[in-house]
Amino acid sequence: MERKPPEESTTAPEHVALAAVLRVRGGALEALLWERALAPFAGAWALPGGLLRAGETLEQSIQRQLAEKVDVRELAHVEQLDTRSAPDRVPGRRQLATSYLGLVPTDADPGLPADTAWHPVDRLPPTAFDHGEIVLAARERLRAKLSYSNVGFALAPAEFTISELREIYAAALGHDVSATNLQRVLLRRDVLEPAGGRREPGPHGGRPAALFRFRSRELAITDEFAVLRPPGR
Amino acid sequence: MERKPPEESTTAPEHVALAAVLRVRGGALEALLWERALAPFAGAWALPGGLLRAGETLEQSIQRQLAEKVDVRELAHVEQLDTRSAPDRVPGRRQLATSYLGLVPTDADPGLPADTAWHPVDRLPPTAFDHGEIVLAARERLRAKLSYSNVGFALAPAEFTISELREIYAAALGHDVSATNLQRVLLRRDVLEPAGGRREPGPHGGRPAALFRFRSRELAITDEFAVLRPPGR
DNA sequence: GCAAAAGTGTTGTGTCTACACCCATGT
DNA sequence: ACATGGGTGTAGACACAACACTTTTGC
Structure with a gap:
């Protein structure tokens, strides 16, 4: 039934870095998302990010992956949020995800790839995996930090x-x-x-x-x- | 030269959960550490924790590992701190670590394994890996949360x-x-x-x-x- | 009565919100 | 002159630290 052999109890999990990149535009807080073409969650919107490579830190990884979506010089601030590890968070794989909050100033307007767009955080489209939760967690972190x-x-x-x-x-x-x-x-x-x-x-x-x-x-x-x-x- | 074949760029890293378990005793804030017998860092003190297993979340993993050191019912609070990913944080391996803060009330006095002891956070013994930093980060998180x-x-x-x-x-x-x-x-x-x-x-x-x-x-x-x-x- | 420890009253300070008012510009 | 938007003055609410004072006990 399974496409992969049953995992041993100490199999190392895949690890991805994901970023909820936020900016303010037109009076709304927006998040950067890309539209998935393939299953699972084809057509749903996902956070930019991807697999950690061997020699890099999570921080370097997320910077590298974001460089494919936005001009990284536009990113004024990046900080780690949390790491999610629910065994079923990605169907069919064992994948951990460390999420980051990224912030872009209002005057920057990076060109985006065709499948990528800004969405108001108040009215997110259908999101893939647990990415919707991560965007909301990023917004909470931002709101708290604006105060202090x-x-x-x-x-x-x-x-x-x-x-x-x-x-x-x-x-x-x-x-x-x-x-x-x-x-x-x-x-x-x-x-x-x-x-x-x-x-x-x-x-x-x-x-x-x-x-x-x-x-x-x-x-x-x-x-x-x-x-x-x-x-x- | 290397003991393992060169890693591919997407080799999944090992992942451990670690906990800085803190309590107050004798007017001092103390952390629970165990003394390593084997290299690397033989004789240095390390945080309890260990490899994540296939079916469990990080939260479940740290609870399981702590059960070997303390009676988990004594743990009044556990929360995630951060995930560390420096490629050289563990010599010879690629290992990520997600750290937790754990708190034990003053009236609990769990029996401990022979290699395990409480140490005042103000005067930590030599610590293994980046575990000293993690203990200090846990103390900072605790101090901030006591205020709000x-x-x-x-x-x-x-x-x-x-x-x-x-x-x-x-x-x-x-x-x-x-x-x-x-x-x-x-x-x-x-x-x-x-x-x-x-x-x-x-x-x-x-x-x-x-x-x-x-x-x-x-x-x-x-x-x-x-x-x-x-x-x- | 006196020392010890717990708890309350009170005052001062700083930070914040709300709102009235004044300022500098275009038409 | 008046509308528009920017900025300051000021008063009240609140939370906190500091410290004096009162309360309740043992000896």
Whole structure:
């Protein structure tokens, strides 16, 4: 019945690296997916990724595989999520998957292969394997980190107005965000700095907006868990 | 030169599950380690764990392997940390490792095999492979979660006084903790509830302490990241 | 009464939300 | 002048740390 001989109890499993690559576009958080042509799950949408090779780390592997889909220079941040190991997660094979979260800034627009497209995370098409769950886990990780770190840098362009940043945060968090408070929180934490320039008003006037940039483009925790912290300053 | 034929680029790697099992004892945070008898790293201390079997998940695997070291019923909480994949992390083999954090309450005292012992995380003996790093990563995860979740339940006995809980938190966090504020934070968040009983004073008197318990023994996030939360309550 | 240990009252500080108000531009 | 959009001022809510003080016990 089986296409392969029964596995021994210590047979090494296949291992793939997968990435949920997210960006904000048109007020929505989107994930990069490709449409499977072959069974299983033909016609369903899957995460980019593939088998780990002998000499590489998982991190290198996912970077290599993503290079086939997007210009990797566009990837502003990549971090590991988790490793899934349910024996039946891939029909007919024993395959572990380590998932990654990848983030692309709004101003990058990489050309994509024909079978690959961005899909709003709110309305995912039918997904292959456990890839839908992974996308949702990636969104949760992103939402949490937006609150206590500077990850926003990985979604935003190099320079932006507070309004533009507000839209990015609102799309990623899934709820409205006040520009007033966003500005104050990020400035108080020294996450943003003025970039010096200004954006010209639109056709209906309005005060020109100041441009800001993220002070660092490396992930940093900006809101140490304040509770039960060491005594005396 | 090599003992094995050169690996093909898609050879499946071995995969092990490892656990950093932590507890608080004698005012210190300790990790469970076993002493290796054989090369490589003979005499060095390693984390419990071992190869993933065909039909099991990583979660089941680590539970099975830990059962050989401790009574698994003592394990109050287990969660995945990360997966390490450096090609040279195990000399002579290609081996990935998914690490877990395990927590044992202070009142459990499982019998241990002869080669296995608890070691203070502050003064680890020489460790094998990347296991030292994993123990430190487990400590960081624990410290963060103590601030924003109810994980304390997994380190504390079923019932305890606030002083006893204070010692546990202080040992795990690595700094002094005020009993006054600990009580208020955990009661305000509805993490603790009075257990009804009292502890009799010691030989030198003192007011008897009330006993408390954790309201739940399942992990729960108690301090949602408050910043940038949805508007209007 | 006195020491020891537990627990409460209270004050101050910092961070956040909400909202009123002021500013700079186009028509 | 007025509409449009950007930005600041300010007040209130809340959570926390620190510390003084009260309570309950043994001796």
